[in-house]
Amino acid sequence: MMEEVQDVTSALSVHGHNIKVTDVLKDGDTLTFVIVSQKVSGTGEYHVDRTYDDVEWLQQHLFSQEDVPGLHGVIFPPVPAKPQVNVTAKGMKQLGFLGLGEWQPYCKALETFLRQVASHDLLKKNKAVEIFLTSSDPPGRQRVKKNIFNWLSQAMDEMRKEGHKDVDEFFQAQRDQNLVMTGCTKNATERFLEVVLTEQKIAVACGHFSAALHLCVEAGEDPVKQAFSRICVKLSEVLESMKKNMMSVAENNVNTLGLGLDLESRYQEAEKEMLFRRTCKLVELETARRSAEKAKPVKKAAMEEVKKAAESEFDHISRVAKQEIAQFESERVQMLQQALVGWCEQQLLTAKESADQFDRYLQAFRGMA
Template structure:
């Protein structure tokens, strides 16, 4: 079902959007989203899955006739979902509910993206939009991948954007790797905590009743060791939780921002290629030069709009949207 993009106004307060909880049913994650109606008469309660977020992501840039839309930076949800699945297995979901909540609030507050009808449908419709069948064509994906490889190395005419592309290329790989490695560290900490809990329980099973002094002495040792490992378990669990809520969330946010900026810069590069092709066609065309001039002028206008929005997005996001995380840790093991 196609979504028509019109200049609509959201019927919810953007800062009232909350992801209150996440439910896990096998491999399916369901997020409960609550938002306050602008009319003040109540709230919208909707449940959304990964497919729904994917649907929203696909439609955010479908407003092809909106000037500058290709220059907007929107943090992607895809990498977040993979990390989220890992943290849910560890019992950590609140930080990522907050991350999705921030993502939705930023989209709803954006002057361009909030006009997309898909945002209103996502936040208010009781029907699950993403669970409709999305048209997917393997040949389209292959041709798109080839096109991306061809345009990825296209030299930019603007030094600002060329430097930003070079900088982003390095940071994208580094931040993604750092986030994944840090997730491995947190997972290991959780495993250590679980192992300490199991060992603490096993030591309790070694306690034997009776009057034998040797058995009583051995039982006392087992009880004391059990308490020690239970303390280690609690401490390690606290360390893992603190790591997730500080550096873990910060790395994931930075990783997703770099991915989103990379996609925006690529879209702008595509517009640059279109503009250069239009200029070449004008030079080659003789009988139809007037028509080619109009195509070139339209491409120039669209490229200028995209570049203007892109430059503003890069500067404003760096200055205002990336929070500073307190990355101090408390990792003492109390025995």
């Protein structure tokens, strides 16, 4: 069992940008992910097996850094939803694109999460990250400590803070923009998922039609029946080719733009949570200021100290938040650009291959005529 993690390390012993999730193993209802990290010093790799409970263990320790200044201003890399071996309709709604493709999309999303954590200037210093990526022992089931995640859950009960007017025009504009972007991105992701699911249904229908055409093939020496059978066989080949083409299109959609939209949607939610945490701290600061103004002389000095501490904490959170937003805006443009470029490239390649194949079938039909 891994020991209780409390301190932080100055640097990781692995390259954060080279982390890979190479395989997923099924054992009943449990999924185990094989994570490979390249060592910084010399050659060699770390190979560790991790379950989703282990991922939650890591996330728990990232949220538990209450002694880290400015933590409330961090946009935490969003962890994928909990995977399911037998995906139900409800589970499919939660997983979206991550529930398709025999777990390859999910492994890619988990890989992205780990790379984002291991590359984050603040989060990668947590000792839990090093242990998660390099230790051969799995994390233990530890007692849940008070952390930023629990704090956020408690704060969610005070929904009035969500509409609280911000004192900084930059953050107010960011909150307004995030509100719009969160809804638009989620809607775009859901609509694109519907497109992919429809493509998969079309592919299945083509496969059924292809198989059905073979039932029309008849043996015998009748020239008419022989000609009809040859046409059925050739049409069956065309439909089988259409099935493979549509499956390729759907797979390309999932692995490029689908994963890009999914990550964008989850990151917008992560930014929304950070902005809400900062708003809650703003409300606390304003409360501290009012308390200091109304304090009686005997408590005036103590309340002034509380106010100064709240101001210092809030200023630090705001500085960290502005840096996080700037980096997020830059990276999200790059991520979406890569997703769109990859989507276009794969679709063009598939379209060219399909066009060449259909042209050969057209020439074959002309020869039969």
